[in-house]
Amino acid sequence: DTGVSQDPRHKITKRGQNVTFRCDPISEHNRLYWYRQTLGQGPEFLTYFQNEAQLEKSRLLSDRFSAERPKGSFSTLEIQRTEQGDSAMYLCASSPRPSSILNYGYTFGSGTRLTVV
Amino acid sequence: DAKTTQPNSMESNEEEPVHLPCNHSTISGTDYIHWYRQLPSQGPEYVIHGLTSNVNNRMASLAIAEDRKSSTLILHRATLRDAAVYYCILSLSKTSYDKVIFGPGTSLSVIP
Numbered sequence: 305d306t307g308v309s310q311d312p313r314h315k316i317t318k319r320g321q322n323v324t325f326r327c328d329p330i331s332e333h334n335r336l337y338w339y340r341q342t343l344g345q346g347p348e349f350l351t352y353f354q355n356e357a358q359l360e361k362s363r364l365l366s367d368r369f370s371a372e373r374p375k376g377s378f379s380t381l382e383i384q385r386t387e388q389g390d391s392a393m394y395l396c397a398s399s400p401r402p403s404s405i406l407n408y409g410y411t412f413g414s415g416t417r418l419t420v421v
Numbered sequence: 422d423a424k425t426t427q428p429n430s431m432e433s434n435e436e437e438p439v440h441l442p443c444n445h446s447t448i449s450g451t452d453y454i455h456w457y458r459q460l461p462s463q464g465p466e467y468v469i470h471g472l473t474s475n476v477n478n479r480m481a482s483l484a485i486a487e488d489r490k491s492s493t494l495i496l497h498r499a500t501l502r503d504a505a506v507y508y509c510i511l512s513l514s515k516t517s518y519d520k521v522i523f524g525p526g527t528s529l530s531v532i533p
Binding site: 352395397415 | 457462465466521522525526
């Protein structure tokens with residue numbers, strides 16, 4: 305296992321289009337997180353899953369955003385009707401069950417950079 | 422959520438030690454102190470964590486004040502590859518590590 309994979313690395317889309325990103329976590333990690341990062345800021349929490357259950361969503365996650373993790377493995381983040389303000393780096397992270405987290409912390413992917421023109 | 426305060430930026434000469442400070446005056450008794458760093462064009466990576474005692478690992482050392490209201494990440498010999506944004510974060514209890522809240526962090530520049 306080579307870590308957390310995100311696809312695509314870069315996405316340019318026109319305003320109003322829908323986009324979908326994929327995240328493949330480390331296989332034995334049951335927790336998966338999505339973050340958004342804009343230039344010069346730290347990552348902002350969006351949502352997280354434990355297995356296939358979405359346990360928390362930030363108020364930053366408007367109705368245009370939806371995330372799924374259908375079989376408790378990979379996850380997708382979809383943005384509908386993209387706006388220029390959605391331009392950001394979208395980061396995915398995974399972690400093992402809580403009793404093991406402190407030994408390893410989160411493992412982040414390299415992110416998907418979205419540009420809305 | 423308890424907040425942390427870090428300097429926006431710091432500079433270090435290559436091969437010299439670097440002390441990155443973090444204030445967390447509202448820390449609770451069950452909060453762990455974590456450090457992550459983010460290299461350019463990459464996601465953040467875990468560096469170190471601690472609760473009360475000082476900690477060492479292959480990447481860095483973490484010095485925690487006795488009152489736990491501040492901590493310092495120590496890089497013993499800065500290299501050019503250590504140039505990154507360093508985030509000091511507080512998490513909930515050991516079994517409630519639900520999400521990590523990042524602040525703006527400290528941007529470390531390493532001068533050759």
